[in-house]
Each structure stands twice: as C-alpha cells, then as structure tokens.
Amino acid sequence: MENFDAWIGKIEITPDLSNPRPVAMMQALLNEPNKQLTQLPHLYHWLYFLPIVNGEDLAEDGHPKKGGFLPPIPFPKRMWAGGRLQFLNPILVNQNIRRESEISKIDFKQGKTGNMYFVTVKHSIFADGQLAIIEEQDIVYREASNAAPATQVPVPAPIAVKQYSYKKTFPVNTTTLFRYSALTFNSHKIHYDRPYSMEQEGYPGLVVHGPLLATLLMHTFTQKHPNKQILSFDFRAVKPVFDFNEFYICGNLQSEEAELWIEHTDGQAAMKAKVTFKEG
Structure with missing residues (x-):
C-alpha cells in the first residue's frame, strides 16, 4: 500500500463563466425546451470548470493523466462514487464563477473485489465572490488485477424504501451517453468505447455516467416539486x-x-440519494 498523505491539502483554483449555452444543451439532453433561465438549476455547475487537456495528456482510459491535481494512484479503474452538496446561494447565468478545490482525504480499503483508494475532494464554488455551493466528491480507484467483471459482482439487497411519491422512466441510449460525454468534455472510455469497457474493465456494456443519473434524480424532483x-x-x-x-x-x-433513488427493473438500487429542502 503506497502512502499518498502528502497530497492531502493540495489546492486547485479554477475560474469560469456560467454562460447559458451549456444550460440550453443540458435542457435539450433532458428533452426539455430552452427556458432561457436566469439561474443555474441544481447540479448544472458540473457543466463548468471542465479540465481542458490535450489528447497526448490523456491516460489509456481516456481520463487526464494522474499526478497533476489528483494523486498518481497506480490503480487504473477510477469512477465518481458519490458526493454531498450544500446549496447556499444561487448561481446566476453569466456570472463569474470560481471553484476552489482541496483534497481532504485519501483512504485505502480492501474490498471483496480487490484493493481500492477513496479520494475525497472538497469544492467551494463562488459566484461573483459569494459562496454558492459546498461540495464533497468521492472518487474511487480500483486495481485491475483483482477486480471481477461487473457481471460477477454480488447483487446488493433490494432497496429498503418502497413507498413511491413518483416513479418514472427516462430513455438512455448510446446517443445520450455520447451527448453527455461531449457536454462535460468527459473522455472516459467506459461511456463510449464498448470494446474497451468490456475487454479492459470487465463491464457487460457501456456505463451510464453517475453524474447523469444524479442529475436525473435532481431534475425529476424539481419537476415534481x-x-x-x-x-x-x-x-x-x-x-x-x-x-x-x-x-x-x-x-x-x-x-x-x-x-x-435509481432503480433497476428487478428492484435493485443503482443510486441512492437524499435531498433536504424547505418550502420556497
């Protein structure tokens, strides 16, 4: 087990502008009309602060090579495992925005499918100098040698919550995955390169982006309420x-x-989430 504690506390600052074009493109992806919004919907800040990396600086999996802001963990399989967000103030369209990122924790764990590192990154997002969002992202790195293909992963127990206020479908296909990858400048091959996803990472097909699923959860909730x-x-x-x-x-x-939650047709949970709110 390699020690990466020296990376804890590392900071990266990224400026951007909340221009309306990504908002309109995300609405189109969600089959929504362009509503000419004055502020960003929740989670749309993920459409900004995108790493602009030359092709020669990408790793085999399509991600930017490690060792810049993120630690050079040698495990090749990496994914966004989850996160926690606090919404303090709205972000308006066409505001100057800034993200201050800090690596807050790095944990090594031994799981049933192999060894893993969990890296937690804390983002503080400002709009015209005012703190708007505090976010923690959990990124998991898994080693390739001991990782079982997804078809062999033990099936988790059915989700405990079975009372539905609503339950709906949203069609996701290869075009959806391509458009979301393009919108977020995400070149991770598991989302568009089927041979790579199946032969190199052991999945049975292309993987739907975790942030896209999270966005569908938030989008549907705000539509309903x-x-x-x-x-x-x-x-x-x-x-x-x-x-x-x-x-x-x-x-x-x-x-x-x-x-x-996102639920498979067999009742198994794919993503679990919780939202807190007050009456507007």
Whole structure:
C-alpha cells in the first residue's frame, strides 16, 4: 500500500463563466425546451470548470493523466462514487464563477473485489465572490488485477424504501451517453468505447455516467416539486447502469427531506440519494 498523505491539502483554483449555452444543451439532453433561465438549476455547475487537456495528456482510459491535481494512484479503474452538496446561494447565468478545490482525504480499503483508494475532494464554488455551493466528491480507484467483471459482482439487497411519491422512466441510449460525454468534455472510455469497457474493465456494456443519473434524480424532483427550496443533496452509486438497462427514477417525499433513488427493473438500487429542502 503506497502512502499518498502528502497530497492531502493540495489546492486547485479554477475560474469560469456560467454562460447559458451549456444550460440550453443540458435542457435539450433532458428533452426539455430552452427556458432561457436566469439561474443555474441544481447540479448544472458540473457543466463548468471542465479540465481542458490535450489528447497526448490523456491516460489509456481516456481520463487526464494522474499526478497533476489528483494523486498518481497506480490503480487504473477510477469512477465518481458519490458526493454531498450544500446549496447556499444561487448561481446566476453569466456570472463569474470560481471553484476552489482541496483534497481532504485519501483512504485505502480492501474490498471483496480487490484493493481500492477513496479520494475525497472538497469544492467551494463562488459566484461573483459569494459562496454558492459546498461540495464533497468521492472518487474511487480500483486495481485491475483483482477486480471481477461487473457481471460477477454480488447483487446488493433490494432497496429498503418502497413507498413511491413518483416513479418514472427516462430513455438512455448510446446517443445520450455520447451527448453527455461531449457536454462535460468527459473522455472516459467506459461511456463510449464498448470494446474497451468490456475487454479492459470487465463491464457487460457501456456505463451510464453517475453524474447523469444524479442529475436525473435532481431534475425529476424539481419537476415534481418546483416550489421546494433545495438545501442539500447527498448521493451514492450502488450498482452500475448500462446502456442496455431500463431503469426508474424514484422519489419518496417526506416532511423536510426526500429519499431519491435509481432503480433497476428487478428492484435493485443503482443510486441512492437524499435531498433536504424547505418550502420556497
């Protein structure tokens, strides 16, 4: 086990502008009309602060090579495992925005499918100098040698929450994955290169982006409850969704929070989330 504690506390600052074009493109991806919004919907800040990396600086998996801001963990399989967000102030369209990122934790764990590192990155996002969002992202790195193909991963127990305030589908296919990868400048091959995803990383197909699933959860909740002011959103990936899967976007509304989840047709949870809110 290699020690990467020297990377804890490393900081990166990225400026950007919340221009409206990515917002309109995301609305099109979600089959929504362009509503000429004045502020970013929740989680749309993921469309900004994108790393601009030359092709020669990409690793075999399509990600930017490690060793810049993120530690050079040698395990090749890396994915966004979940996150926690606090929404403090809105981000308006065409505002100057800034993201201050800090590596806050690096943990080594031994799992059933092999060794893993979990890297937690804390982002503080400012709009015209005012703190708007505090976010923690969990990134998991898995070694290749002991990682079983996704078809052999033990099936998790069915999701405990079975009371639905709503349950709906959203069609996701290879075109959806391509458009989301393009919109977020995400060149990770598991989302578009089927031979690589199956032969190199052991998946049965193309992997649906975790942030896209999280965005579908948030988007559907705000559609169903437009008058609720969202305070926080926590999400965790549980089981992959592939391009050939049908799945449901589910929510169970309670007094001051809601349980949200992505559910496979067999009842297994793919992503679990919680949103807290107050009446707007």
